[in-house]
Amino acid sequence: MNNLDTMDQCLRKTPLFSWLSTESIAWLAHYTEELSFNQGDTILELGSLSDSLYIIAQGEVTFICGTSQDTDEQQATSLDEMDIFGELSLLEIKPRTSLVRAALPTTLYRLKAETIAQLAQKNQDQHAILITNLSRFLARKIRTLNSKKSILNQATSKE
């Protein structure tokens, strides 16, 4: 299997790309870049512009929030294979609020927000499907966070 096929398959498995046509997936795969990092490498700097969506094809990444002083580093969260990050760059390009580091030897697939915008020019139906997937992802996230909030609320009211 060549590289493009691997990317194609990887995009297909990402929920954000559900229901896209075979042509769109192939087109996106064509513009996807593969990036490799060693363990401990900085992938993205804090404050750099977040202008791409990343899929973790292999490895693990850690997001470090906050301060410039290494001693105060706060590990926010880490993600592993098939997780995505940078998805909100599809809506708006903003400076990163975290430093991204490879926790293991890592391979990432990078899709520029610009490429996704070109998909909108090329085929708006397909772009609408993708953005609907993003909305669904966000709506589910809200539901999960809300139910956590409710459980927390119950726990505190019982005290």
Place this chain on the structure above:
Amino acid sequence: MISQLDDLVAKEKIFSAFKNFPLFQGLPDEVLVVFFVAAQEEIYRSGQVIMKEGDHGQELYIIGDGSVDVCINYEQESKTVLAKLSKNDFFGEMCVIEPSLRSATVVAAETTLLYSLKSTSLNKVYQVWPEQQSTIMTNLAHQLSQRVQKLDDTYFSRAW
């Protein structure tokens, strides 16, 4: 004659309110007119339930005036107010994304004017103006992303 004029002025006012709804940003007037005609005006008094958690629902609501509380486990001891929404905000949007039950109970926090839009109205618009679907969905995703930010700041450290 004067009452007809008043009516026209009132309509004009509502139409310009529609133009300012974040959900409708970037839509051409011809599409806005369709939503304007399709939207149902509803008025609720403080404390009245607008939608119930667990119900089926096919409408999206936009707040024209007033405010609402979004709650889960309403009428139970474990009731939690998840959010307060006010003028120009919308709720019930899940039904335009995927078939699902209402995830929360929404109650008017004061006298509130709502515009309800059936998900079928949106689908009709997409049939005539398919290119507008991505605009509406992008607006929707924007609003949802802001809501997530209010709930969980750490999500943003990876999403942006």
